[in-house]
Amino acid sequence: MTADTVADLTADPTSAVRLLGAVFRHGQCAGRIVETEFYDQTDPASHTFGGPTPRNQPMFEAAGHLYVYRSYGIHWCANIVVGEPGWGSAVLVRALAPLEGIDLMWSRRPRAKKATDLCSGPGKLCAALDVDRTDTGQYLIDGGRISLELAEPPEPDAVLVGRRVGITKAVDRPWRFSFDDPNVSKPRPRR
Protein backbone atom coordinates (compact mmCIF):
# COMPACT_ATOMS: atom_id res chain seq x y z
CA MET A 1 0.00 0.00 0.00
CA THR A 2 3.03 2.23 -0.15
CA ALA A 3 3.32 2.19 -3.91
CA ASP A 4 4.51 5.54 -5.27
CA THR A 5 3.62 4.89 -8.89
CA VAL A 6 1.29 2.58 -10.72
CA ALA A 7 4.30 0.49 -11.72
CA ASP A 8 4.92 -0.31 -8.03
CA LEU A 9 1.51 -1.83 -7.42
CA THR A 10 1.68 -5.36 -6.07
CA ALA A 11 -0.51 -8.36 -6.86
CA ASP A 12 -2.83 -8.18 -3.88
CA PRO A 13 -6.07 -6.43 -2.93
CA THR A 14 -4.26 -3.50 -1.30
CA SER A 15 -3.54 -2.33 -4.84
CA ALA A 16 -7.25 -1.98 -5.44
CA VAL A 17 -7.43 0.24 -2.35
CA ARG A 18 -4.37 2.22 -3.40
CA LEU A 19 -5.98 3.01 -6.75
CA LEU A 20 -9.01 4.65 -5.15
CA GLY A 21 -8.80 8.38 -5.75
CA ALA A 22 -6.43 8.06 -8.71
CA VAL A 23 -7.26 10.11 -11.81
CA PHE A 24 -7.90 8.01 -14.90
CA ARG A 25 -7.49 9.97 -18.08
CA HIS A 26 -8.30 9.07 -21.69
CA GLY A 27 -8.06 11.72 -24.36
CA GLN A 28 -10.07 14.79 -23.32
CA CYS A 29 -11.85 13.04 -20.47
CA ALA A 30 -10.81 12.27 -16.92
CA GLY A 31 -12.38 10.92 -13.78
CA ARG A 32 -11.43 10.07 -10.23
CA ILE A 33 -11.58 6.35 -9.46
CA VAL A 34 -14.13 5.71 -6.70
CA GLU A 35 -14.72 1.95 -7.03
CA THR A 36 -12.44 -1.00 -7.83
CA GLU A 37 -12.28 -4.78 -7.71
CA PHE A 38 -9.23 -7.01 -7.44
CA TYR A 39 -8.69 -10.07 -9.66
CA ASP A 40 -5.90 -12.58 -9.38
CA GLN A 41 -4.60 -15.68 -11.12
CA THR A 42 -5.64 -17.83 -8.12
CA ASP A 43 -9.17 -16.53 -8.52
CA PRO A 44 -11.70 -18.68 -10.42
CA ALA A 45 -13.56 -15.52 -11.41
CA SER A 46 -10.49 -14.02 -13.09
CA HIS A 47 -9.81 -14.20 -16.81
CA THR A 48 -6.27 -15.31 -15.93
CA PHE A 49 -7.35 -18.27 -13.79
CA GLY A 50 -6.49 -20.78 -16.52
CA GLY A 51 -3.15 -19.17 -17.35
CA PRO A 52 -2.13 -16.97 -20.28
CA THR A 53 -4.17 -16.87 -23.49
CA PRO A 54 -4.00 -14.44 -26.41
CA ARG A 55 -6.86 -12.43 -24.90
CA ASN A 56 -5.59 -12.03 -21.35
CA GLN A 57 -1.95 -11.57 -22.33
CA PRO A 58 -1.84 -7.91 -21.15
CA MET A 59 -2.66 -9.02 -17.59
CA PHE A 60 0.68 -10.84 -17.51
CA GLU A 61 2.62 -7.70 -18.38
CA ALA A 62 4.23 -5.43 -15.80
CA ALA A 63 2.11 -3.37 -13.43
CA GLY A 64 0.77 -0.23 -15.05
CA HIS A 65 -0.52 -1.78 -18.25
CA LEU A 66 -4.16 -1.69 -19.26
CA TYR A 67 -6.34 -4.72 -20.01
CA VAL A 68 -9.65 -4.12 -21.78
CA TYR A 69 -12.15 -6.88 -22.49
CA ARG A 70 -15.63 -7.22 -23.97
CA SER A 71 -18.37 -8.10 -21.53
CA TYR A 72 -21.62 -9.81 -22.53
CA GLY A 73 -20.81 -8.98 -26.12
CA ILE A 74 -21.82 -5.39 -25.53
CA HIS A 75 -19.72 -3.48 -23.06
CA TRP A 76 -16.03 -2.78 -22.55
CA CYS A 77 -14.39 -3.09 -19.15
CA ALA A 78 -11.01 -1.61 -18.16
CA ASN A 79 -8.48 -3.15 -15.79
CA ILE A 80 -5.20 -1.82 -14.42
CA VAL A 81 -2.59 -4.56 -14.36
CA VAL A 82 -0.71 -5.00 -11.07
CA GLY A 83 2.09 -7.24 -9.81
CA GLU A 84 5.17 -8.73 -11.40
CA PRO A 85 5.34 -9.64 -15.12
CA GLY A 86 4.28 -13.22 -15.66
CA TRP A 87 1.67 -13.17 -12.89
CA GLY A 88 -1.89 -12.50 -14.05
CA SER A 89 -3.55 -10.02 -11.71
CA ALA A 90 -5.34 -6.73 -12.23
CA VAL A 91 -7.74 -4.23 -10.73
CA LEU A 92 -11.08 -3.66 -12.46
CA VAL A 93 -12.09 0.00 -12.57
CA ARG A 94 -15.81 -0.07 -11.74
CA ALA A 95 -16.75 3.59 -11.28
CA LEU A 96 -15.41 7.12 -11.74
CA ALA A 97 -16.38 10.54 -10.49
CA PRO A 98 -16.29 12.64 -13.69
CA LEU A 99 -13.73 15.46 -13.61
CA GLU A 100 -12.93 16.67 -17.13
CA GLY A 101 -14.51 16.42 -20.55
CA ILE A 102 -17.93 15.97 -19.02
CA ASP A 103 -19.72 17.40 -22.06
CA LEU A 104 -18.00 14.80 -24.19
CA MET A 105 -19.11 12.09 -21.76
CA TRP A 106 -22.73 13.22 -22.10
CA SER A 107 -22.46 13.06 -25.87
CA ARG A 108 -21.16 9.50 -25.69
CA ARG A 109 -23.85 8.45 -23.21
CA PRO A 110 -27.00 10.18 -24.45
CA ARG A 111 -29.20 7.90 -22.35
CA ALA A 112 -27.72 9.08 -19.07
CA LYS A 113 -30.18 11.13 -17.03
CA LYS A 114 -27.98 12.27 -14.15
CA ALA A 115 -24.29 13.07 -14.00
CA THR A 116 -23.89 10.04 -11.75
CA ASP A 117 -25.14 7.83 -14.61
CA LEU A 118 -22.14 8.71 -16.75
CA CYS A 119 -19.45 6.54 -15.13
CA SER A 120 -21.25 4.52 -12.43
CA GLY A 121 -20.31 1.10 -13.77
CA PRO A 122 -17.45 -0.62 -15.59
CA GLY A 123 -19.18 -0.62 -18.98
CA LYS A 124 -20.48 2.92 -18.55
CA LEU A 125 -17.12 4.47 -17.81
CA CYS A 126 -15.55 2.85 -20.85
CA ALA A 127 -18.31 4.26 -23.02
CA ALA A 128 -18.00 7.72 -21.44
CA LEU A 129 -14.21 7.82 -21.86
CA ASP A 130 -14.26 6.00 -25.21
CA VAL A 131 -12.08 3.15 -23.97
CA ASP A 132 -12.24 0.07 -26.18
CA ARG A 133 -10.28 -2.86 -27.51
CA THR A 134 -7.72 -0.62 -29.18
CA ASP A 135 -6.57 0.48 -25.71
CA THR A 136 -5.79 -2.96 -24.33
CA GLY A 137 -2.11 -3.53 -23.62
CA GLN A 138 -1.37 0.20 -23.35
CA TYR A 139 1.14 1.29 -20.75
CA LEU A 140 -0.37 3.93 -18.48
CA ILE A 141 2.92 5.45 -17.40
CA ASP A 142 4.36 7.12 -20.46
CA GLY A 143 1.59 9.65 -21.05
CA GLY A 144 -0.03 8.36 -24.20
CA ARG A 145 -3.66 9.13 -24.75
CA ILE A 146 -4.34 7.08 -21.62
CA SER A 147 -2.76 7.82 -18.28
CA LEU A 148 -3.23 7.32 -14.60
CA GLU A 149 -2.20 9.66 -11.79
CA LEU A 150 -2.07 8.14 -8.34
CA ALA A 151 -3.56 10.13 -5.45
CA GLU A 152 -2.51 10.03 -1.82
CA PRO A 153 -3.29 6.68 -0.17
CA PRO A 154 -6.87 6.82 1.08
CA GLU A 155 -7.69 7.02 4.77
CA PRO A 156 -8.69 3.52 5.90
CA ASP A 157 -11.91 4.91 7.36
CA ALA A 158 -12.92 6.29 3.97
CA VAL A 159 -12.77 2.90 2.23
CA LEU A 160 -15.85 0.71 2.01
CA VAL A 161 -15.40 -3.03 1.43
CA GLY A 162 -17.79 -5.49 -0.16
CA ARG A 163 -18.12 -8.62 -2.23
CA ARG A 164 -17.64 -8.42 -5.95
CA VAL A 165 -20.42 -7.93 -8.45
CA GLY A 166 -21.59 -9.78 -11.54
CA ILE A 167 -19.53 -12.94 -11.12
CA THR A 168 -20.56 -16.52 -10.45
CA LYS A 169 -17.35 -17.90 -8.93
CA ALA A 170 -15.59 -16.92 -5.72
CA VAL A 171 -18.28 -14.34 -5.05
CA ASP A 172 -17.43 -14.38 -1.36
CA ARG A 173 -13.99 -12.77 -1.69
CA PRO A 174 -14.26 -9.26 -0.19
CA TRP A 175 -12.24 -7.73 -3.00
CA ARG A 176 -14.45 -4.82 -3.93
CA PHE A 177 -13.53 -1.40 -2.61
CA SER A 178 -15.05 2.04 -2.90
CA PHE A 179 -15.43 5.46 -1.43
CA ASP A 180 -18.76 6.66 -0.08
CA ASP A 181 -19.55 8.44 -3.35
CA PRO A 182 -22.72 8.88 -5.41
CA ASN A 183 -20.95 7.55 -8.53
CA VAL A 184 -20.45 4.08 -7.05
CA SER A 185 -22.37 1.37 -8.93
CA LYS A 186 -25.42 -0.45 -7.72
CA PRO A 187 -25.13 -2.75 -4.72
CA ARG A 188 -23.02 -0.32 -2.69
CA PRO A 189 -20.36 -1.76 -0.40
CA ARG A 190 -20.69 -1.11 3.31
CA ARG A 191 -18.54 -1.14 6.41
Added chain:
DNA sequence: TTTAGGATGAACT
Protein backbone atom coordinates in the same frame (compact mmCIF):
# COMPACT_ATOMS: atom_id res chain seq x y z
C1' DT B 1 -16.00 -25.83 -37.13
C1' DT B 2 -19.22 -25.33 -33.60
C1' DT B 3 -20.91 -23.79 -29.38
C1' DA B 4 -21.67 -22.06 -24.69
C1' DG B 5 -21.55 -18.48 -21.68
C1' DG B 6 -19.79 -14.27 -19.47
C1' DA B 7 -16.04 -9.18 -14.27
C1' DT B 8 -23.24 -5.57 -17.86
C1' DG B 9 -26.65 -2.07 -18.71
C1' DA B 10 -31.03 -0.55 -20.18
C1' DA B 11 -35.75 -1.12 -20.92
C1' DC B 12 -39.37 -3.26 -19.69
C1' DT B 13 -43.63 -4.85 -16.11
Added chain:
DNA sequence: GTTCATCCTAAAA
Protein backbone atom coordinates in the same frame (compact mmCIF):
# COMPACT_ATOMS: atom_id res chain seq x y z
C1' DG C 1 -37.90 -7.68 -10.15
C1' DT C 2 -37.22 -9.61 -14.88
C1' DT C 3 -35.72 -9.83 -19.58
C1' DC C 4 -32.95 -9.15 -23.34
C1' DA C 5 -29.55 -7.24 -26.41
C1' DT C 6 -25.43 -9.17 -28.58
C1' DC C 7 -19.98 -10.44 -29.53
C1' DC C 8 -15.87 -12.62 -28.68
C1' DT C 9 -13.04 -16.04 -26.65
C1' DA C 10 -11.86 -20.55 -25.27
C1' DA C 11 -12.62 -25.08 -25.36
C1' DA C 12 -14.83 -28.99 -27.24
C1' DA C 13 -15.78 -31.91 -31.18
